[in-house]
Amino acid sequence: MTLNRKLAPEFKTIDTIHIPQAQLSKLDNGICVYTINSGSQELTKIEFLFKAGMYYQSQSLLASAANNLLETGTKHYTANELSDNIDFFGSFFECSVEQDFSSLALFSLNRFVDKSLHYVEDIIKNPTFPKDEFEIYLSNKKQKHLVNSQKVNVLARRRFSELLFGEDHPYGREVKTESFDEITIDTIKAFYRSHYQSGNCTIVASGKLPDNLIESLNNFFGKDAWGTASKINTPEVTLNTTTQLKHFIDKPDAIQSAIRIGRTLFNKTHPDYFKFQVLNTILGGYFGSRLMANIREDKGYTYGIGSGLASLVHAGYFFIATEVGTDVTKQTLEEIYKEIKILREELVDEDELETVRNYVLGQFLRSVDGPYSLADKFKAIWEFDLGYDYFEKYFDAVKKVTPQEIKDLANKYLQEKDLIELVVGKK
DSSP states (O other): OOOOTTSOOOOOOOOOOOOOOOEEEEOTTOOEEEEEEOOSSSEEEEEEEESOSGGGOSSTTHHHHHHHTGGGBBSSOBHHHHHHHHHHTTOEEEEEEOSSOEEEEEEEEGGGHHHHHHHHHHHHHOBOOOHHHHHHHHHHHHHHHHHHTTOHHHHHHHHHHHHHHOTTSTTTOOOOTTHHHHOOHHHHHHHHHHHSSGGGEEEEEEESOOTTHHHHHIIIIISSOOSOOOOOOOOOOOOOOOSOOEEEEEOTTOSEEEEEEEEEEOOTTSTTHHHHHHHHIIIIISTTSHHIIIIIIITOOOSOEEEEEEEETTEEEEEEEEEEEGGGHHHHHHHHHHHHHHHHHSOOOHHHHHHHHHHHHHHHHHTTSSHHHHHHHHHHHHTTTOOTHHHHHHHHHHHHOOHHHHHHHHHHHOOGGGOEEEEEEOO
16 A cells, blocks of 8 residues: 555544552651552662752752762762762762752662662762862852853843742742852751751652562661751742843844743642643644744744743743844744734634644653653652642643633733743844
8 A cells, every 4th residue: 555645644532541650668767669660671760859959959059069969979989989889880870950859860770779779878878078079060060150151041041030030039049150159068068968868858769670679778778767857948938020021131242142931820730730731832832833833934033942831849930932043033022922912812723723732642642651751750740749640630631622711821821911021132
């Protein structure tokens, strides 16, 4: 049978979803361990999560410095010894920090999990924060900061966060040059002691898990409480969103202008979150979006433009982001607002909506392919104290959203008088 390549294939409607759920166990000291036993390879990922993200820091750099310096030396091993010994077993260890949580993740062959965990235990429980490693880290970080400070897209990202949340809000507080002179080893050690403790730790393990994994984790991390027993205080901070809508940072030598448009909004616990995701996808959430079709494909103003709805534990925000030639900055802004206005005034065509529905649901199914992806999906609801029914509600809302609901959401949340505009470059 010869394919007629002039005809697009028919849509295959996605009717149901099934997501393997994480199973809860507890170590002797009360640490929760969530396991997702899936996959065909003899590989395991073990992730240690702490409420030690940027939301919990009292000054810039603190959360990231404490996290990244953990593996620079312990009571028993130097940084090189830790790296070499973990590598010797074919394992990989990484540290990362986001707005709300910090993460320490071990990837290991199953037969070497115990040997690798020996070093991870020392990293988590016994870091020494050597002064020379601190100085090297700070010097490298500062140099990178200075280089990035010349880039319009980086300046736009930093400033936009300040405009949305306020300069003193944990989500809005950005690293400044003077921040590198203000942070000390003592403040880093104090942050570590208060946040990296058994009472603030959750473990998520995924992969084709060894039968004795819980026993191993209990031997290394569950026998006794470790770290300080101090209570983790969640800061109660009010938003200080700017009341000025238009902002411009002049960069006379810029070739491109970075544009950010958006507003504070809700996170995934809000009832409008699901259907707004469909609205966002139509506007700028995928390659076939209206912003891409207009500003990239039709006008040729940019290589890429997109929009998104960022969901943080204590807030959320909507944004549109792009970089365009400085000679078309004004025209790009006009076209962005035009596309938003169309969504407020006209009903989305059923064919376009059906295309977007299938795209959103297809992306969702792709995002639960494999044990590590399933672990990421679990963390996405665990962070917000949501259950697995969240995905069913999401799936149902995407399938049932109507053109009128899309229009109503655009009128409710995307009025131009509510949108903050930032341009870094030239107008």
